[in-house]
Amino acid sequence: MSAADLMSVLLAKYLRYDFDAPDTPTNDRLVFSKGHASTLLYAMFRAAGAISDEELLTYRQLDSMLEGHPTPLIPWVDVATGSLGQGLPLGGGMAIAGKYLDRLPYRVWVLCGDSETAEGSVWEAFQHASHYELDNLTAIFDINRLGQRGPTMDEWQLDHYRARAEAFGWHAIEIDGHDVEAIDEAYAEATATTGRPTVVIARTIKGKGVKAVENKEGWHGKPLDDPEAAIEELGGLRNITVDVATPPTGDPHRFEAGRLELPRYEIGSEVATRKAYGEALAAVGSARGDVVAVDGEVSNSTFAEIFKEAHPERYFEMYIAEQQMAAAAVGLQVRGYRVFASSFAAFHSRAYDFIRMAAISRATISLSGSHAGISIGEDGPSQMALEDMAALRAVHSSTVLHPCDANQTAQLVVAMASLDGISYIRTLRPNTPVVYGPDEEFPIGGSKVLRNGEEVTIVGCGITVHEALKAADQLDGARVIDCYSIKPIDGATLAAAARETGKLVVVEDHWPEGGLGEAVLAALAEQGVSCEFRHLAVREMPRSGKPDELLARYGIDAAAIVKAVRH
């Protein structure tokens, strides 16, 4: 109820949206960052004639698209919200798409709660939106003073919000959020402001219009005691309909595309998989005009800089703000772009809630995590991802890939560009030998038997494939499986190996939990196969040191594999 006046004016006069054709490229985007205000959003759909009274009353019932918090099951919702502080960074991504990629005049409107501005991600969004001069983005702050549990830190001190917004380079307008003329003027001013985004900071009253709850604590997310009386107080049953303006016509800009000419690496040469990622991504970008890259200020390490150099118009620097980076990726894919977001694998953990929510948004994004595991060496554990495969496997719709060589990396990058859902590729800092030819194929869900053997099977991925090969040289009858696709995993090949060799050693540069080892066990269990099993993984907090020293110290090198096999 605090935001009803704000949204009424938006719907009646400013939003340009064809509810019959939500895919219209010129449609404005509306994001309810305060997803718990879903009743207001759904009432807007009802007023716009998009849904019926009957459908509105299916709210929160199983099989209704009108869930407790909005998700893209609803045709007019682009992104899921409900984890706070995400709407504005998501809207920033959409606004980047509009201004720099689509080059269409649509506007992105984001309704934010005041409580959620405590999330740092909101200020990441402020800084990036200002940096990218997103004058097509308007944030609407519903300053109703009350969070779920009590007052916010700033209550109705609108000047605090204004000072922060201005300090981050935004145009800010303070209004009474229940004065419809003031709202109208503010939106007019926002749409007329160029070169920077605008925030409308509206002083509102929680529960506005119903005295029993107005500005009172203890009513967050609770039904009214007397809803009939509240309806009377609000003016009685009405049947308000709104003619929503349709957007102008227009077609999105299209970037040129050509032939796919993947880099080709010679067998036996030494190349870092992160380098191959950058080179392959640049090649995919040349073949597909819809491919876009973002990076978190480490493009010279992730090699996203190779893409940037090749396709500067489709590269967006996200600086050290991984939450905004993930959100931008999700916002960009709303408009159909295939976004690759890269950072050190360890630092995607900063955006884990955004990745989780991306899955609820039914988003398609690709993540690249470089510098995985202890093989990075001297920089130490803060830079070593050892939980990333576990975290990313436990995301709905995810694909988790970990190539061991450059040609494999290149092929997997191509595959990722056509995968649905959240895909993740884990790459390595050090150079590794190229073991596959450039024309080898690597299906998602597949694996490669690199050595045949009948006595024991060694399963690795990434750096440990090379250790497994070295170990196999010292053993008789060792089969080596390169399990580059961790999710989905090649259960049939693993089951056959378990049956045929009776012994499996899985070795991974990752904590023991939730990574390759447990993925293999789950696959074997599903196949109904069991065998002797040894699991080599990083079990102590690693230190700084040379990569080889660390692989030895933490028991995932060739010597450790040989020892495990002999045991």
Place this chain on the structure above:
Amino acid sequence: MSAADLMSVLLAKYLRYDFDAPDTPTNDRLVFSKGHASTLLYAMFRAAGAISDEELLTYRQLDSMLEGHPTPLIPWVDVATGSLGQGLPLGGGMAIAGKYLDRLPYRVWVLCGDSETAEGSVWEAFQHASHYELDNLTAIFDINRLGQRGPTMDEWQLDHYRARAEAFGWHAIEIDGHDVEAIDEAYAEATATTGRPTVVIARTIKGKGVKAVENKEGWHGKPLDDPEAAIEELGGLRNITVDVATPPTGDPHRFEAGRLELPRYEIGSEVATRKAYGEALAAVGSARGDVVAVDGEVSNSTFAEIFKEAHPERYFEMYIAEQQMAAAAVGLQVRGYRVFASSFAAFHSRAYDFIRMAAISRATISLSGSHAGISIGEDGPSQMALEDMAALRAVHSSTVLHPCDANQTAQLVVAMASLDGISYIRTLRPNTPVVYGPDEEFPIGGSKVLRNGEEVTIVGCGITVHEALKAADQLDGARVIDCYSIKPIDGATLAAAARETGKLVVVEDHWPEGGLGEAVLAALAEQGVSCEFRHLAVREMPRSGKPDELLARYGIDAAAIVKAVRH
């Protein structure tokens, strides 16, 4: 080199620290948020006489405590850094400890890079430090204009930083970071400022003093081409030593402690485990003066509010800022407090990088995640943690617990208060029947056989224990194991069940990856036992609906268990 002058003045005149006795409660705290400046920090230790030249030269060698980024393996380092944007929120936690708990006059100094201010967590720290009036906290911004890959968004526009800091309620001082008198004056002003924290915003030059690299791109984290010439240019080999001021004497405040009187719940009554968490935590807080609670603006849902009411001096509201909440917990534990940080289980994912880093800090913190899984019902998937067990299992030093009833919850909360490392308790929104008596014991790493049977074993945790019991009522010879300790897990009991019943059905309210099912498989593999295995978990993106409807729809209710067993 950009921050060397800033740190020289600090070490020579302002820092009060007894390097011979790092545990002195009145010691100032120094946090290098830009952990990649570790060479500067270690040089300070050398200048202070804490380490020798020989030890300094072990930098980044295996077994040296002088890792690539600082960790608490070093006695004078409280927290690990290296994931950027974490030092200031961590320092905020230490400053809260100083001002509100220890009540000692120590000061917290945090050196931040400019690049890392793009992280939203920095602005969470700004807002919270101002809200808590942390005048014992000083941030030092080393504005050297250059990140790893190129210029920052704001370069040398110091007024941008100043406006933001002031807008968040801080005192801000702009200086030339190579003017030692200006630095001196700024620190004097910072220490004299009351009621709010101060940030010293210092314009500096990356590579200051060595013309070959000064203010040049492409030199981040790289060794110099000619280090000998650089030493000459910097003034030649010297042997600078600094007498660091020792802190005043003083003892921390101690909070009263009494007897532990845990809540007791009657078998058969219906209580939400989240409620039992709040009640137990309040009781533990009465028994132990070192127990502290923080919550992310959902204390009326997590029931941390019960602790807050009982121990208001030891409760700190962290609003909707889960990164700051986790960082505050880590900062507080530096001073020995046992911190319980609560939010919805889903929203700890927002702080996953902080939790990962907490493990590298060798921190002891307890996390409580309520509203886990689809059993929350209508609020929908954004509020349902379905990845939390996977994520938290893949944290070094972690313990993962998931009680199914109120008495079990209470006992586990007591146990958590004495556990080392990162402990996590997962609680439920709905009421569940009390199945254990109040004096039952629940060792960490244990499990409970709730029903004996020889035909099949059903393994659950949390809500699925109750579904397993209902299923067992419809089956002959079903053993039911309540696997409340997911990490460490009771491998012996599970192995015995596998051997004795030959069939295991694991059922969990979680994605299939990385949770209870895979933990059980890993335990069986380690025990060298195998059996028929079925795994029931949430395999589709859930919708809004009633809890019972959802448990049925997604195949983790009693009927699904019965079906799996019969299959």
